Amino acid sequence: MEWRQRLNYVYVPVAIVVIWEVLAQLGWVPSRLLPAPSQVASGLFDWVTGLTGTAEAYSGRWTRDAAATAVRVLTGFGLAIVTAVPLGVLIGWFRPVQRILEPTIQLLRPIPPVSWIPLAIIWFGIADRPAIFLVFLGAFFPIIINTIHGVHGVERDLIRAATMMGATRAKLLQLVVVPAALPAIFAGLRIAIGSAWMLTVTSEMVAVRSGIGYVLWDAYYFVRYDLVLAGMISVGVLGFASDCVIRAIMNWALHWQRTLRFQQAG
Amino acid sequence: MSLLIFDNVGRQFASPRGGPPVVALEGVNLQIAPHEFVCLLGPSGCGKSTLLNMVAGFDRPTLGRVLLHGQPIAGPGPDRGMVFQSPTLFPWLPVWENITFRQKLLGIPAKRRREIAQHYIELVGLQGFADRYPSELSGGMQQRVGIARMLALESEVWLLDEPFAALDAQTRSLMGEELSALWRADRRTAIFVTHSVEEALLLGTRVVVLSARPGRVRAEFDLSHLPAERDITAASFNEVKREVLALIKEEVLGLRRVAATAGARA
Numbered sequence: 001m002e003w004r005q006r007l008n009y010v011y012v013p014v015a016i017v018v019i020w021e022v023l024a025q026l027g028w029v030p031s032r033l034l035p036a037p038s039q040v041a042s043g044l045f046d047w048v049t050g051l052t053g054t055a056e057a058y059s060g061r062w063t064r065d066a067a068a069t070a071v072r073v074l075t076g077f078g079l080a081i082v083t084a085v086p087l088g089v090l091i092g093w094f095r096p097v098q099r100i101l102e103p104t105i106q107l108l109r110p111i112p113p114v115s116w117i118p119l120a121i122i123w124f125g126i127a128d129r130p131a132i133f134l135v136f137l138g139a140f141f142p143i144i145i146n147t148i149h150g151v152h153g154v155e156r157d158l159i160r161a162a163t164m165m166g167a168t169r170a171k172l173l174q175l176v177v178v179p180a181a182l183p184a185i186f187a188g189l190r191i192a193i194g195s196a197w198m199l200t201v202t203s204e205m206v207a208v209r210s211g212i213g214y215v216l217w218d219a220y221y222f223v224r225y226d227l228v229l230a231g232m233i234s235v236g237v238l239g240f241a242s243d244c245v246i247r248a249i250m251n252w253a254l255h256w257q258r259t260l261r262f263q264q265a266g
Numbered sequence: 267m268s269l270l271i272f273d274n275v276g277r278q279f280a281s282p283r284g285g286p287p288v289v290a291l292e293g294v295n296l297q298i299a300p301h302e303f304v305c306l307l308g309p310s311g312c313g314k315s316t317l318l319n320m321v322a323g324f325d326r327p328t329l330g331r332v333l334l335h336g337q338p339i340a341g342p343g344p345d346r347g348m349v350f351q352s353p354t355l356f357p358w359l360p361v362w363e364n365i366t367f368r369q370k371l372l373g374i375p376a377k378r379r380r381e382i383a384q385h386y387i388e389l390v391g392l393q394g395f396a397d398r399y400p401s402e403l404s405g406g407m408q409q410r411v412g413i414a415r416m417l418a419l420e421s422e423v424w425l426l427d428e429p430f431a432a433l434d435a436q437t438r439s440l441m442g443e444e445l446s447a448l449w450r451a452d453r454r455t456a457i458f459v460t461h462s463v464e465e466a467l468l469l470g471t472r473v474v475v476l477s478a479r480p481g482r483v484r485a486e487f488d489l490s491h492l493p494a495e496r497d498i499t500a501a502s503f504n505e506v507k508r509e510v511l512a513l514i515k516e517e518v519l520g521l522r523r524v525a526a527t528a529g530a531r532a
Contacts (some may be wrong), residue, residue, distance in 0.1 A: 157354040160324050163342040165368040165419065175370070179358045256358045256399040 043226035044233065047215075055227060058215055061088040066234060069200050069211040072128055073242070076135025077196045084140045085185060088147025093177060098148075105144060112138040113195070114202055121207050131203040133212075138199040139192035143185070150184025151177055183257070186250040193246055197239040212238075268297040269335065269455055270321065274478075276329030277316055290316055292480040294330070296438045301453040305466035307510070308476030309486075309517065315351075317481075318425050321457060322348050334423075344368055347416035348425040352432065353408035355400040355415075359368070362387065362396040365414045366508040368458065386414040389448065406437040413445065423451070430465070442468055450494055463510050467503065470494045477517055485513055 017037050023029045024036030031039065046052040050060020080156045089107075091098045113134050120130035143257050174237075204213025216231030275294040278287040290313040298304050306314040320332045320390035323342035332339050355364045362383035363370065369379045380396070387396055390410040400408055410427055416424060430438040433532075446469055449456055460466050466473045470489055477484040487506055492524075496503060 052434065053527065155354070157350050157352065158356065160322070160342065161348070161350065161354045161356075161415075162367070164322060164346070164348055165415075166344045166371050171371055175367075179356070182358070254358075256360075257401065258399075 032223075032225070035229060039128070039226040040229045040233070043224070044230035046228055047227065055230075056224075058219070058227060058235045061215075063233070064212065065212050065215050066238060069181050069204065069213065069235075070238065072131040072200045072204075072208075072211065073135055073193075073196045075128075076132040076200070077139050077193060079132070080099045080139035080143055080192060080196075081189070084143035084188075085147050088144040088185075089151055089173065089181070091144070091179060092148040092151025092181070093173060093196065102203055103149070105141070108140045109145070113199055117203060117206055120203070126207055126209065128208065130207045134199040134203045135196045138195035142191040143188040144240070146188025147181060150181030150188075153184060154180040183254055186254065189246055189250075190243060194239065196241070197235055201235055267299065268299070269300045269315070270296075270457075271333040271336075272296040272317065272320075272330070273333060274330035275320070275327045275332060277320075277325070278328045288478040290351070292482055293479065294476075294483055296301050296474060296483055298455060298457065300441045300455050303449055303456045303458065303469060303471045305470035305473045306380040306457060306459045306476060307463065307466045307482065307514075308461065308471055309478050310461060311513075312438065312476045312478050313481030314476050315427050318348075318427050318457060318459050321423065322346055322425050344419045345421050346423045346425055347419040347421035348427065349412045349416050349429040351428045353400065353405070355370065355408060355411055357400050360397045360399055361392065361403070361411050364400065365418050366413055367415065367417055382418065383414075386418045389416045389417060391444070399402060406433050406441065409441065413441075413448070417448065422455060424458075426456065426458040427463070428459050431460075436466075439468075446495070463507060463514060464498070467507055467510065468498070475510065475517075476515055484517060 020034075021037045022036075024031065024034070027028070029036075035043075037188050042052065043055050044062075044112070045059070046055040047058050048060070048062040053059050055061075064123055087101070091101050116134060116137055117130070120133045124130040125132055158180060159172060167175065200211065201213035201216065204211040206215040208214055212231050212234050216228055216235075219227035219231065272294050275291055277291040278289050280287055290311075294313075294317065306317060308314045316325055321334070321339065322325055323339050323346065326425060354368065358366070362380055363384050365383045366374075366379040369382055369395065374382075383396060387393060390413050392407060392410055392414065395403065395407065399412065403411070409432075412429065416426075425532060429445075430441055442465055449469075458466070458469055463512065468490065473487040474483055475485045475487070476482065484492070492500075492502055498504075506520070
């Protein structure tokens with residue numbers, strides 16, 4: 001895409017920040033309700049670099065906080081992938097497994113993962129583990145539901161074609177069902193990574209004493225709303241970055257979905 | 267000596283809303299000798315694809331038997347290659363891997379499979395498209411891959427389920443000619459399902475006309491007296507065509523009459 005077109009992406013966010021800054025400078029937006037972008041930027045700058053000391057106790061600690069949060073996200077998300085994908089394939093493919101397991105999954109699914117926080121603290125104490133447990137719960141359901149959906153969506157004739165060529169049930173699963181379900185599985189992963197970040201930050205506010213969510217909540221107690229906003233921005237950027245990574249992996253794994261080359265070759 | 271025998275074959279389908287079962291096929295008797303090219307011709311819904319699916323092993327008769335070499339057909343297998351109505355290719359595999367999926371299941375290394383694929387790619391005129399994905403091909407080219415995949419099975423029986431129905435008229439007649447040439451090259455036993463009279467007469471050594479639901483063998487036309495390469499302007503060709511068309515017309519009108527009396531009764 002041409003850079004001029006890409007420029008269209010930034011107009012709205014830049015305009016919002018500029019207007020917000022102007023309103024703050026004019027005193028129309030009191031800083032006790034919403035700090036100016038410049039304040040947030042300076043708080044974030046020191047939180048990251050530790051050069052100015054404006055972030056006080058958090059000065060220069062951003063990398064450590066972000067890493068603590070990211071490790072929880074990745075661990076919980078990874079555990080969810082390795083359990084939900086195989087389980088989803090089994091439930092989607094084998095009717096008896098579906099009859100035994102799916103009702104339970106459908107019953108547990110509507111329970112908001114955050115409502116598990118008390119139990120998570122009782123079971124795992126105050127540290128990484130309750131956060132990882134919550135991330136796992138939040139990521140598990142979108143992945144398994146999408147995997148089941150993807151397996152159910154495999155065209156009957158594709159399976160017929162494979163059995164015609166002599167595929168055994170195991171080969172069918174490995175060479176046809178899983179690749180055919182992959183687009184749906186990736187759709188599940190993209191939903192899941194969003195809830196993974198949400199749940200890490202939530203659990204850090206309540207059950208963990210480190211990470212971006214903890215800083216965000218702690219800064220609220222110390223009336224440092226600039227750092228609250230800096231924390232929000234940090235989570236947003238990290239979440240966006242992790243979605244970009246998943247999208248890149250998806251585009252690589254699903255490169256066969258590109259359809260335009262034929263017309264171009266015409 | 268018959269290779270394939272339909273012995274009093276019937277097929278009922280459970281009605282979707284309770285009701286009496288739908289009788290798709292009733293008392294079908296048909297014998298197919300090796301090296302025949304049999305076209306099953308009939309109106310839509312007459313069960314001709316169901317007959318083909320029974321030979322493929324995707325479906326079973328509810329009455330009677332379908333015998334291959336005197337043995338009832340137990341399930342799908344690579345001795346009966348099928349070209350489906352829609353191309354039914356694996357969208358995540360490039361052309362050459364689609365064609366040699368059977369060889370992959372047999373554990374033949376990729377290098378050898380590429381060579382095998384190349385042979386069949388040339389047979390169906392897809393040179394230069396070995397590494398394309400199905401989504402990058404036109405409908406006609408996708409169906410050529412489907413044909414190449416069937417050829418690569420080196421199966422005793424070819425099953426073709428209206429393979430050209432979705433193609434435009436020019437592509438359709440061109441591919442019909444090419445299929446006819448491929449068949450003449452080694453005269454495998456072929457069953458070709460179609461609702462086009464012309465297509466049936468161009469390809470078949472025998473045309474079997476099925477009646478409207480419930481499907482039965484209405485008439486058979488032996489075309490072995492016609493030259494292998496058909497001439498649609500020849501008198502002998504048009505004589506048979508007139509006969510078949512008259513029969514089909516009767517069949518369709520009969521169907522209307524039944525519908526009309528049913529309507530009058532209601």
